[in-house]
Amino acid sequence: MKILVPVKRVVDYNVKVRVKKDETDVELDNVKMSMNPFDEIAVEEALRLKEKGVASEIIAVSIGLPEVQETIRNALAMGADSGIFVNCTSKLEPLSVAKILTSICNKIKPDLVIMGKQAIDDDMNATGQMLSAMLKWGQATFASKLEIQDKKIKVGREIDGGIENIEVNLPAIVTTDLRLNEPRYASLPNIMKAKRKPIDEIKVEDLNIDIEPRLDILKVEEPKSREAGIMVKSVDEMIEKLKNEAKVI
Amino acid sequence: MKTLVVVDHNNNKLEKSTLNTIKAAIELENVDLLVLSDSCKDICNELIHIKNINNIFINENDAFKNQLAEDTANFIAENFKDYTNILFSNTSNGKNVAPRLAGLLDTMIIPDVIEIVDKQTFKRPIYAGNAIATCKSKNKINIITIRSTAFEEAETSDENVGEVKEIGSLTTNNLTKYLNSELTKSERPELTSADIVVSGGRGLGSAENFQVLEKLADKLGAAMGASRAAVDAGYVPNDWQVGQTGKIVAPNLYIAVGISGAIQHLAGMKDSKVIIGINKDEEAPIFSISDYGLAEDLFKAVPEMESKLN
Ligand SMILES: Cc1cc2nc3c(=O)[nH]c(=O)nc-3n(C[C@H](O)[C@H](O)[C@H](O)COP(=O)(O)OP(=O)(O)OC[C@H]3O[C@@H](n4cnc5c(N)ncnc54)[C@H](O)[C@@H]3O)c2cc1C
Numbered sequence: 001m002k003i004l005v006p007v008k009r010v011v012d013y014n015v016k017v018r019v020k021k022d023e024t025d026v027e028l029d030n031v032k033m034s035m036n037p038f039d040e041i042a043v044e045e046a047l048r049l050k051e052k053g054v055a056s057e058i059i060a061v062s063i064g065l066p067e068v069q070e071t072i073r074n075a076l077a078m079g080a081d082s083g084i085f086v087n088c089t090s091k092l093e094p095l096s097v098a099k100i101l102t103s104i105c106n107k108i109k110p111d112l113v114i115m116g117k118q119a120i121d122d123d124m125n126a127t128g129q130m131l132s133a134m135l136k137w138g139q140a141t142f143a144s145k146l147e148i149q150d151k152k153i154k155v156g157r158e159i160d161g162g163i164e165n166i167e168v169n170l171p172a173i174v175t176t177d178l179r180l181n182e183p184r185y186a187s188l189p190n191i192m193k194a195k196r197k198p199i200d201e202i203k204v205e206d207l208n209i210d211i212e213p214r215l216d217i218l219k220v221e222e223p224k225s226r227e228a229g230i231m232v233k234s235v236d237e238m239i240e241k242l243k244n245e246a247k248v249i
Numbered sequence: 250m251k252t253l254v255v256v257d258h259n260n261n262k263l264e265k266s267t268l269n270t271i272k273a274a275i276e277l278e279n280v281d282l283l284v285l286s287d288s289c290k291d292i293c294n295e296l297i298h299i300k301n302i303n304n305i306f307i308n309e310n311d312a313f314k315n316q317l318a319e320d321t322a323n324f325i326a327e328n329f330k331d332y333t334n335i336l337f338s339n340t341s342n343g344k345n346v347a348p349r350l351a352g353l354l355d356t357m358i359i360p361d362v363i364e365i366v367d368k369q370t371f372k373r374p375i376y377a378g379n380a381i382a383t384c385k386s387k388n389k390i391n392i393i394t395i396r397s398t399a400f401e402e403a404e405t406s407d408e409n410v411g412e413v414k415e416i417g418s419l420t421t422n423n424l425t426k427y428l429n430s431e432l433t434k435s436e437r438p439e440l441t442s443a444d445i446v447v448s449g450g451r452g453l454g455s456a457e458n459f460q461v462l463e464k465l466a467d468k469l470g471a472a473m474g475a476s477r478a479a480v481d482a483g484y485v486p487n488d489w490q491v492g493q494t495g496k497i498v499a500p501n502l503y504i505a506v507g508i509s510g511a512i513q514h515l516a517g518m519k520d521s522k523v524i525i526g527i528n529k530d531e532e533a534p535i536f537s538i539s540d541y542g543l544a545e546d547l548f549k550a551v552p553e554m555e556s557k558l559n
Binding site: 157 | 259317318319322340341342344345346347348349350351352353355356357358359360361370374375376377378379380381382383384385386387388422423424425426427428429430431432433441445469477480481486487488493494496501502512513519522523524525531536537538539540541542543544545550553554557558
């Protein structure tokens, strides 16, 4: 079984991002970048399937500027077998990413795509669902449990009321939630080994896909800020404030 | 210009966030509603009281009971192509279906909208709410999910105002199959629409210790929430998680107990009207957004607070 894992390079989750003065975007210069945490979970899940003998090959793909190859290398260092780098200098929306991934899936024919449920930069939560629509495959979003049985996968999904279990025919798209697993760290020997693993380069122009954005970003601004209040000294004072000042209880 | 709101429900009852989504839709124009379920009647009985909507379209089919994204998205794509806007609530259902529909219709989804600036311009949070993007759409069809805490609820009338009409027919998908659900049972108010939320974090230390908080929540008639760390540790169920990648809440009162206040947590609760933080570390970031902070051990403060409230 072949698994494709799309990985995105994003601002590290520990960074407190700031809006640029000209309000065109957030500040991305000299900011620590990492693999989107949900994508790490996706890579980890693919690796576990390989270790169980269910999967035979794991391919990591990333789309963007040459820097995204670092993210592919991370996936290779974790244990993925090979990478695909789609060289693309324009800004991409999930719709375009899904189209590019559709074209890659048609070419390499994976049995399963495991990807993050959302990227922590644009918080879209969309690419997996769009990709499965375009491929006309089944989707299992927000997965916290995954089991492969023959030509099907059983997935536990995190929904608003608890957990929902569904069965999806392969090939399928799975998007990961936080509880699916805890991703491993790449060991030093594996980081060295990853340097020799192959990464195929594709130029986005060669795919002949319309990647023109459908949303113009007019402005990126600071959210309304919240002022810190006061520290109270005791539970009695807290209750008094809630009752008489805030009037919420 | 026509606007459709896809009604979120659990086959018996309306999901409250739908009322906020309808309110947002009314800012657009010409609002119709769509109910897909194995049994639409009770849901429609709630919907017919909502003001300023035109039609309530329904399709009753056993297959819709399980709300599979493949069925719902196909059905809407086939029957509502001529709409300008299709709105969903940003619930787990909406997040599952709306992007799939956008993929089918070749349109860029506009998720988690918090403000409608004009008919093609929308504001949405990015980077865990640390920035707000204003997006102008060039889509022919806008598929939008609405953050319910950013909009009021649609107004209702005592009279029946909506008209119910059947529409379309479903060809069921053979890609996915619903098996079962393990739903968290609770007598408490629903987390995303509660007036008061009591949330616990890693500081609680165990599932048993959460009972200390639950007593306080029950005294206040509050919903329970949690940080990711508390869910990951297995203290509480996943559907309690508040934050960037969990639920977004904005109650009148949010009580954060044993929660440090990571950006990802704040993203889910910083629009609450009043926030209180209880944490033994007086440097905890939660205090920087708390209206009232109490730097004390929670195992002392919470039972004391519970006993002093009446
Ligand atoms: C991709 C991604 C998505 C995420 N999404 C979310 C999300 O949606 N929601 C979310 O909450 N987090 C999310 N997180 C995790 C987030 O970064 C933090 O790790 C998490 O919120 C920390 O939870 P906590 O505050 O309970 O734990 P900690 O940060 O460990 O804080 C525990 C706090 O309890 C206090 N404490 C301990 N004992 C006591 C005591 N006896 N009395 C009083 N106080 C005490 C401590 O002083 C400390 O401040 C996400 C992270 C990532 C990477």
